[in-house]
Amino acid sequence: MRRVLFAERISADKGERSESIESQHDKLSQRAQAEGVIVVGVAQDLSVSGDVDPFTRKALGPWLTEEGRTKWDEIWVTTQDRLSRDDEHTHDFLKQVVRQWGKRVVILDNPNLDFLTPEGRAIAYVQSIGPARELARIKARTKDSHERRRFTTRWPGGIPPFGYVPVSRFVEGKTATYLEQDPDMIKVLRFMREQILDGQSFFAVAKALNEKGEHTARDRARIRRGKPVHRRGAEEGVPEQWSETTVKSLLRDPALLGHKKHKGEVLYDSQGQPVMVAEPIFTDDEWQSLQAAVEARVQTKVRRVNGTSPLYGVVYCGECGSKAAHKGSIRSNGVEYRYYVCGSWPKESRCQGVSVRAGEVEEFIELQFLQRYGLEPVTERTWVPGTDNTRELEEVRKRIDRLRRDSVAGLWDDAQEEFRSLMHSLMARRDELAAEPVTQGRWDERETGETFQQLWGRLDLEGQRLQLIKSGYKVLLGRKTFTITPEPETWPERKARLIRLGHLTDTDTVSSEPGE
Template sequence: MRRVLLVERISDDRNEKSDSIESQDEKLRRQAEAEGVTIVGTAVDLSVSGDVDPFHRKSLGPWLAEENLSKWDELWVSTQDRLSRDDIHFLLFVFWAIEHNKSVMVLDDPGFNEQMHSRTGRLLLHAKGLGPAMELDRIKARTKDSHERRRFTARWTGGIPPFGYVPESRFIDGKTATYLKQDPDMVKVLRFMREQILDGQSFFAVAKALNEKGEHTARDRARIRRGKPVHRRGAEEGVPEQWSETTVKSLLRDPALLGQKKHKGEVLYDSQGQPVMVAEPIFTDDEWQSLQAAVEARVQTKVRRVNGTSPLYGVVWCGECGSKAAHKGNIRSNGVEYRYYVCGAWPKEDRCRGVSIRAEEVEQWVEFYFLDRYGNQPVTERVWVPGTDHSKELAEVKRRIVLLRDNYESGAYDDDPQSYKERLHALRTRRDELAAEPVIEGHWQEKLTGQTFQELWAGGSLEDKRKQLIKSGYRVEVGRKTFKVTPEPESVAETLERLRAEGADTEALEEVTEALRQTGLLTEE
C-alpha cells in the first residue's frame, strides 16, 4: 500500500496569487481517492512564505525529521511552488528526497518524480525552480514598493501607535485604510505630564504619579483595545506595565507627539524636506518648545530630590571636601528625634572626616544669614535655552537627493521628467536652507523673575525656597567651623550689568530695571 503525505501551504503575502488551502486539499484528496493510496497525514502550513526552508516549516518540518521518515513513502503537492518558491531550498529538497528514496508527486507536473532520477531531468527541474523563485522576487519587490508608497503618506502602517493616538479605519476612494487620531484620555495624560515637568517635577516623580493614578502605558492600552489583558514583562497576565523615569523622558522627547511619522526611530521627510505628518499634533509649537526646554533642563541638572524629607537637599554642601550633603532623619536619642546634614562622600571616600551638623541649625542659619546678605538680591533663574541643529534633517535631505538621482538614472522618471525636476529643485532648496542655518549649542541663561529674595521668602514655602536657591545657582557650605554661601552677593546694578553682558533678553531687563527702580532697590547713582 502506497503511504502518502499531503503537503499544503499558503503564504502570508496578500499579493501572492495561489490556490487556497481548501482548493489544494480538495485536489490532493480527489487524486488520492482516484489512485487508491493511503493518506497518512497532512502537513498544512498557514501564513508561511514561499522562501521558508521546507525543513524549517512548523507543520512540514517534523515529517521530514529522521524519526518520522518511516511513516510515509510519497509526498504530494498540488503545484511545485507549494513545496518552495526558493530555487536553492527546492533543489536541496529534491536531492534529499533522492537520497532518502522518497517519491514526490506534483499534480500539475506528472513527470516530476521521474525527472528527479536523471541528470537531464534534474536540469529541467532546476529551470522549473527558477520560475517560482523569480516570481517570489517580484512579489517581494511589489510588497516593498507598496510599503515605500505608503511610508510617505499619512496612513498608519501598523504596530503600536505612539502614546496619545489610536488607530482608526477610514473608507477613502473606495478603499479602507488605517490612520491615527488623537485619544482624548491619553492627550489629557500628556498635558498633565507637561504641566508637571514645567512645574519642576522630576521624571521619576511624574512616573510615580502616573503609576499611582493607574494610567496605562501605550502597550497596555493597545492590549486592552485588542481585548487582551495587560501584561508586565516578567509578571503574570493582568499585572500592568509600570511607568519609569526613562519611559517618561523618552515619551516627552518623542516628535511623534507632533504628529510626525517615524521609520526605524527617525522622522520621515517628504520630497519638500518637511516632516511627514501622520496625525494632528498634540502640542502647539510654543507648547512643544517650552516642554523641550524644561525636559532639557531636567536632563542637564543633577540635583534631584530623593527619599525622605530634606528641606535643603541640593543646597547644602560639605565645607570640608565639597561633596553634596546628605540628609539623615529619624535619628532618635533619649526619645528625641534628630535630623542631620552629613557629608555625602563619607564613609565611602577617605577625603573627608564625615561632617555632621544638626539640620535645624543649618536651616535657621540659612534663613537669617542668607536674607541678611542676599535679601535685596534680584531673584534669577537659570533657564535652559535649547540649541538648533538641523544636521540630521540635512543628512536625510542629501540622502533623498542621491536616491532621487539614482531613480532618475534607472529610468523611473522617463515618462515624467518634469516631476523629477520639481522634486530635485525642492530638495536642493531645502538642503541650501538647512545648510545656511547656524548650529547653536543649547546653553544655560539667567532670567530675572522680578522678585527679590526678601519677597520670595515672605510668600514661598520651604520647598519653593529650596528650588529657587538651586535654580539661582546658590550653595551653602557647612562644616565644623564653616558656614559659607556662594556666590558672593552683587549690587543690583552689578547683577543687571552682568546679565546684559551675558546676553539676557533686553526687553525683560528693562521691565525689571524699572520695577526695581520704583521699589528703591535701584538708584540712578
C-alpha cells in the first residue's frame, strides 16, 4: 500500500495570492480517497514564505530527516509552488527526494509529470522560474512599501517599545497603525526613573518590578493579542522576569523620546532631525538627568543586593578587600548575635578570624556620621541640562556624504532640483549644529531646609545604608577590630566646622572637645 505525506503551505508574503490551507487539504484528501492510498501524515506550514528551504520548514522538515523519510513513500502537493517558490530550492529538493531517496513527488495539477526523467526534471525547473520571479516581485513590492513607510510616523509592526501601545487610525482613506502612550506603562517608567535617580541599582529596580508583578513589553503584547504570558524555557502562563540588563537597556533606549528606529538605530529625516513615531515620554531635561544617573550607575563597581546586609557596600574585609557578609545566630538563651565577616572566607583562607560584632560597627559608624555631618544642611541634586549636538551633527555629515556619492553615481540625474534642495537643507542644518556650543549637563546642589541629624532620624535601615555610601564611608574589618574612613574628626577640625556652620565663633574659649 502506498504511504502518502501531504505537504501543505500558506505563504507569509502578504502580496501572494495562494489557495487556502483548507482548500489544499480538501483537494489532496479527495485524490487520496480516489486512489485508495494511506495518508501517514500532514505537514502543514502556516505563514511560511515561499523562499524558505523545504528542509528547514517547521512542519515538513522533520519528515525529511533520516528517520522521518522512512515513514512515507510519496509527497503530494496541490501545486508545485507549495513545495517552494525558489527555483534552486525546488531543484535541490527534487534531486534529493526523487533521485537520491527514490521517493515520488505528486503534483495534483500536473500528475503525469515524471521527475525521474530528464524531460520531467527540465519541465519542473522551467515551471519553478515563474513562481521565483513572482516571489522576487512580491519581495520588491514589500521592500518598497517598507521603505516608503520607514520615514513616516506610522508604526511598521512588531512589539512596540515599553510605554507605548499600537492603535489603528483611519488616515487619508486608509487604516494604518500608530503608537500611543500607555498610562500604566508611563507610571512604571517614571517609577524606574525615580529609583535610579535615588541611587538604586538596576538589579534593585528589576527586583521591585518583579515583586510588583509588572509585565515586560513582550508579555504586554501577548496579553493584548489574547495570549498567555510566557517566559522562555517555562510553561505558558509564567511571566517574563525583569533583569539588570532589561532595565538598563530600556532606560537608555531613545525610543522613550518617541524616536523611530530601524535595525536598532535612530532614523533621521532630511533635516537631520530624529523621525518621531510617538510623543516622548520624558522631557529633554528628564531624559538628560536620567542618562547621567544611568551612566553613573553603569560605572560604579558596587553591585546593590537587597535584603542582605544593613551595611552592604560599606563594610569590607581588611585582609582581602572582599565585601563583608552579615551573619546572625540565636543562642540557647534567646539572645541574637550578629557579626560582619569576610564574604570570601573560607575561599580566602588567610581571612579566617576576620569578624566583628555587627552592633559595634553600626553604632560607631552612626556616631561618627552624626558627629561629622549631623549639623550640616541636607542638599539634593538638581539636574542642569547641557547641550551636545555632536551625534546629530555626525549623522547630518554622513547623510551629506551619502547624498554626494549618490549624485556621482548618477542616481539624481533626473531630479536635480530635488537634489539641490535636499543638499541645501542638510548643509544649512550642519552649519547650524556646528555653530552651537557644547555644554555638559551637570548636577547642582540645593539645600532642602533640614539637617542630616533630622534626616537620619526618619530614614529606615536601607536609607541609612545608602546615605553612608553617598557620604563616602567605608569600614575595614580585622580580627575583632575595625577601622573606619573617613577617620573621626579631631577637635580642631570639628571646631572649624562648627564655626563655619555658625554654632561657634572665633572668640569662643573652648579649647578641647566637650566631654573630654
